[in-house]
Amino acid sequence: MPQPPSAASRDEPVIRQRGDACPGALRLHAADDGFLARVRLPGGLLTGPQAAALALAADRFGDGHLELTSRGNVQLRGLADGCGAGLAELLDGAGLLPAPSHERVRNIVATPLSGLEGTDRPDALAWGMEFDRLLCASPWAAALSGRFLFAFDDGRGDVASLGPDITVLGRPEGRALVRLGRAADAVELAGPDAPRAALSAARYFLDAAAEAGTQAWRVSELPVEHALRAVEFVRRLDAAGIAAGAVGAVDWPYAPAPRPPVAGDRDRDRATLCVLPPLGRVDSAPWRVLAQVAQEGGGELRVTPWRSVILPSVNGDAPARIEDAGLVVAPDSPWETVTACTGRPGCAKSLADVRADARAVVDRARGPLPVHWSGCERRCGHPRGTAWVDLVATGTGYRITAPGRPVRHDVRPPELAAALADARTDPDVVKK
Known part of the structure; x- marks a missing residue:
């Protein structure tokens, strides 16, 4: 399946010739259906009034819809030209723009069920909120890319599997691990120090990226000779007064996404x-x-x-x-684990209206494997941390790539439901 390469697997480093154009709430993106705003929600957390403010923004400035992203953020689409000031005023009044200079770098995911199940796991959301405060209070952090991702996982392994740049993983007895990119090893420290350690890791990345001179946006893009090392990270933590130690290869846990109801x-x-x-x-x-x-x-x-x-x-x-209200709360819905990019008409690069095509076959194309519909080869918003079925529009149909199965090319609507249902059946399950 398509996955980003690790730094160690690349023959040539990523060298960027332009700055990061990732959209935000203040930097709007021009799409085919109007302008797009992406509102960062650290840890995915919203109060009721903040959620209501987003609905008001969608109605007042956009197309009346809200999109949830693969990083737990909210997008507003169909925004009119010239609405930026009014939108910013509304969001700021709702407390959704606490640091305008940092609003695009507040890419923070946290275990959604953390603190809700009465377990002895740490409150990863509390870690994420404290980290967000530290991040916004650090002027240098505004230099991070809008694509750089921090994850605070309470130990179950859900958001740790999303390919973060910096991962904090809860451990027993009040401890935590910090992983740099996709490294096999990690650094162990006291849980209360985790937010400060994650901030130190971000500074370490920016220093390495500046030294490399390649304008790397993410840890995986650093040249091998500038890769982040656990030993150097421990030294930096020690200088900051944080007791930590490097640990060897870690068996990272994995947990699936929460499911209804x-x-x-x-x-x-x-x-x-x-x-x-x-x-x-x-x-x-x-x-x-x-x-x-x-x-x-x-x-x-x-x-x-x-x-x-x-x-x-x-x-x-x-x-x-x-x-x-039309939302899914029942178990075993056909919409579980079905995702799609924006597609036509909102995206100029898309070769199909993927959302309409997904709706047309959703009841007849069930299966245990997740599926993601993409309008082009970029595969925006595809699943991470799990095996998945990859549908990519070709202009004449869809190419279907599934684990353990031959690739099917240019599958057209009459055959699409059956082909997708077959692709979503895990070969290992069939063998059993």
């Missing part, structure tokens, strides 16, 4: 609910239902990197209200 019980009257908007796209009206349910419960919601929403505390009638 109930992700974890709180008590008899309230539960934690996982909500799935099909293809990660939701109208402003059902989004307001989520905001209202959140307000009636614990006051917050969490957008996940798997384009779902966790409501930490809901009452008994919330699932029915949410389902009536």
Whole structure:
């Protein structure tokens, strides 16, 4: 399956000739359907009023929809030219722009269920929020790319599997590991020091990138001779007053994404609910239902990197209200693990309306493997950390690539449902 190469596997380093043009809430991107804004949500965390403000922004300035991204952020599309100042004012009033100079570098994911299940795992979301505060208070951090990703994992291995640049993984007895890029080894330290250590890792990357002179945006893009090393990282932590030690190869855990309906019980009257908007796209009206349910419960919601929403505390009638709004809360929905890029008409590079094609076959193309529909070879938003079926539009059909199966070329609509259902069947499951 298509995966980014590690630094050690490249013959030539990535050398960039331009700056990072990744969109943000203040730097809008011109798309075929209007301008696009990407609002970063560190840890995916939103309050009810903040969620309501995003719905207002979608209606006032955009096309009335919100898109959830593979990093737990929210995108607004169809924005009119000249709306930037009004949009920024609305977002700032909702507390969604705490550091305008840093808004594109607040790429922070955290275990969505962290702190909700009564386990002895650390609160990874609390780590992420403290790190966000430190990041925004560090002027030099604004030099990071809008693609650089930090992950705070409570030890189960869900967000650690997303290919972060800096990973913090919770360990027993209040300890934590920090991994640099995709290195096999890591650095161990006390859990309370994890946010400061992650910030030090970001500074280490920027220093290495400046020395390399290749304008690397991510850890994996550094030339081999400038790769980040655990021993040097320990030295830097020691200079910052953080006790740490390098550890050898680590057996990194893996956990799948949360699935509907109930992700974890709180008590008899309230539960934690996982909500799935099909293809990660939701109208402003059902989004307001989520905001209202959140307000009636614990006051917050969490957008996940798997384009779902966790409501930490809901009452008994919330699932029915949410389902009536057109969102998925039932188990075994055909929309589980089905994702897609924007496709036509929003993206000029797309060769197909992938969302419409996915909707046309979703009920007839079920299977255990995730599937991602891409309108072009860029495969924007594809799954990470797991095996997946890769559909790429070719202009005359779709190319289907699946684990353990021969590639199928130019599969056309009449055969698409059957071909996809076959591709989504794990060969190992068939053998059993």
